[in-house]
Amino acid sequence: MKSVLLSNYGVKLSVKGRMFILSSKEKKETISPADVDQFVIISSGISISSKAIRLAMEYGIDMVFLDNRKNWARICFSNPIMTVENRKAQYIAILQGRKEFGEEIIRAKVENQAGHIKYWSRKIKREDFSQILNYTNNEATAARIYWSMIADLLPNKIGFEGRNHDSKDVFNISLNYAYAILYSECHKALSLVGLDPYAGFIHKDRSGNESLVYDFSEMFKPGVVDFTLMNMILEGYIPQIRDSLLSPDSRKEIIKRINTTLNSNVKDSEDGEVRTFLQTIRVYAMKMSSSLKGKENFRGFVQRW
Known part of the structure; x- marks a missing residue:
């Protein structure tokens, strides 16, 4: 791209x-x-x-x-596939309280977090990544362990103590910005298969809240964003902050790096296929749409690290 x-x-x-x-x-x-x-x-x-x-x-x-923290608007050509049928199936699944979609997303997210830590444990120091996998049914505990390990792997000068959307440290601010880029791609993929980006299974429905986008993106955050930013910083590039916001040059660099990752190949542990992250995001949007209509069981995306 x-x-x-x-x-x-x-x-x-x-x-x-x-x-x-x-x-x-x-x-x-x-x-x-x-x-x-x-x-x-x-x-x-x-x-x-x-x-x-x-x-x-x-x-x-x-x-x-x-803007400095989020994707605030997008103009794109919309030609969604079977919008009415797919959205009906989506709303029915939500009203019926079907849990498999949220459970699969969380399982995949936690496995990708473990894979991410395992990658860095091979590169720079040992981390007991396996303990994360004990909490595939407890996202909050897995997240706490994951971000504490990330904090341990990052240089002390970064000042990262854990994931906090409102924190002023450079890593949290960079995460906020980079996640917005990923949300944009997930929004597009979900919309193009006719799903409602605002009706999710995990995040609460609120006016203007892209709940399904936030749900769906959880599977891709470790590989697309967390890894990319970790790699930047461990290579020695530290984004610059001005008045608690990323500098224009730092924003450009993060966009460039995230786009490079989105266009890089990743191996899907589920079917063994090698696709770009962008292609994978679109494939899993279609898989979710198909599963909502009962055509196949939904399995979350787990990359082979």
Whole structure:
């Protein structure tokens, strides 16, 4: 997936003929629609013409708007598959209190957390990752063990003491931002198979809360985000924080690294197939949709580390 970042104040995205024109005071660049999959807007003061939006939709190019902590808007071409049938099945499953979807997501999440710790135990120090697997039915306990191990693996200067959305340490702030990128991809995948991103099985339904997105993304967080950020920091790159927010350059770097991971291959322990993370996210959205209609039992995604 090729992403084009729009990050500087005064940048304008317009159209000439059938080409995008990206212009600023310093330069003007022509971009073919065939050469871009996504525009990521990470700054205010950027102008986008209606023709540019229309051309992007014609080519299935997403426009994702990120602030310092979250994905706050997305424009994408929507052509969902069997929306009414799939959403009916989803709502019925929720009303019936079917637990297998939430249970499978949590099992997969915990196994991926254990795999992630196991990876680093081979690289830099020994960690008793196996204890996490004792808590596949207790997400809170598994999470506490997992994040305490992450804290132990990270350099002390990072100041990470555990997962806390409101913490001002660089790792927590980076996690918040990187998870927003993953949520965006999960939202797209779920929407395209006709599921309601706001009606989930684990996270509570609240107005504007993408509950199913948050549920579904749990299976991919360890491999896509946690690993990528750990690798960045252990390689020596420390994102910069200004006024409790990531600096523009750090945001660009995190987007670049997460996109690289999303386009990298991962082996699925369930079927042995090798796909990119992006392909895997889409495959499991389809699997969930099929399972909701009773066509197959849902199994959560566990990667082979």
